[in-house]
Amino acid sequence: MQPHAPHHQDTEALVAQAVARLRVAGERITPARRDMLTVLAGSPEHLSADEVVSRMTDSRQTGTAHRTTVYRTLERFAAAGIVVHQRLPGGATGYHLRTDxxxxxxxxxxxxxxxxxxxxxxxxxxxxxxxxxxxxxxxxxxxxxxxxxxxxxxxx
Structure with a gap:
């Protein structure tokens, strides 16, 4: 999917903001969740769940990110208002951190x-x-x- 400016900001600051919102929502902060937030924050584009899995797997030292866990966590993040789940025409689905x-x-x-x-x-x-x-x-x-x-x- 195509990038657009509002999603491209300082990665560390975006991760810190998302972690703070997750804590307020009573969600646990695991290394995998932090990795997922880092992947989302580091991309100016809307990422599919499969792209998140691929990028997490590429960046992790501990091996493959589990697809089912990523899907489930993205849905939890969306329910908590941390990410936006964007359905675009043509069946594409993308996720990005909620910023502005x-x-x-x-x-x-x-x-x-x-x-x-x-x-x-x-x-x-x-x-x-x-x-x-x-x-x-x-x-x-x-x-x-x-x-x-x-x-x-x-x-x-």
């Missing part, structure tokens, strides 16, 4: 993923409120992906 609040724009032409500030959708606040009042459903802007075409693809 932003949306994802996915170009259906070239498959690029761009970060969009949530402010671009401030005008939909009244619609979000009506939706919540009518059905109880609330949109998670941080986990939202908007489909469209990037400037290059629109120009073709």
């Amino acid at each position: 609040s932003h949306l994802h724009g996915h170009c259906v032409g070239c498959q690029a993923v761009v970060a969009l500030p949530t402010e671009v959708l401030e005008e939909i606040a009244p619609a979000r409120e009506r939706m919540r009042a009518a059905s109880g459903f609330e949109i998670d802007l941080h986990g939202s992906t908007l489909l469209g075409r990037c400037g290059d693809c629109r120009g073709r």
Whole structure:
């Protein structure tokens, strides 16, 4: 998947922030979990669970990261609000550390993923409120992906 700037920050600082949030959530901090956070923090891209397994295995001194454990831990991290589980068009699923609040724009032409500030959708606040009042459903802007075409693809 394509990188975008909000996910590329100081790796150590991102890991420390994620560890602190996990502790607040009452989660254990194991060496494998720290390795997983380091892999996620060190990548500006959204990583699939298989990519996390591969990168952890490449960087670990203790051998192979177990795929089932990685999947299960990524889901726990997502439930705790530590990572964002992003489903993108075409069936791709990616994970990244939750840092700032932003949306994802996915170009259906070239498959690029761009970060969009949530402010671009401030005008939909009244619609979000009506939706919540009518059905109880609330949109998670941080986990939202908007489909469209990037400037290059629109120009073709």
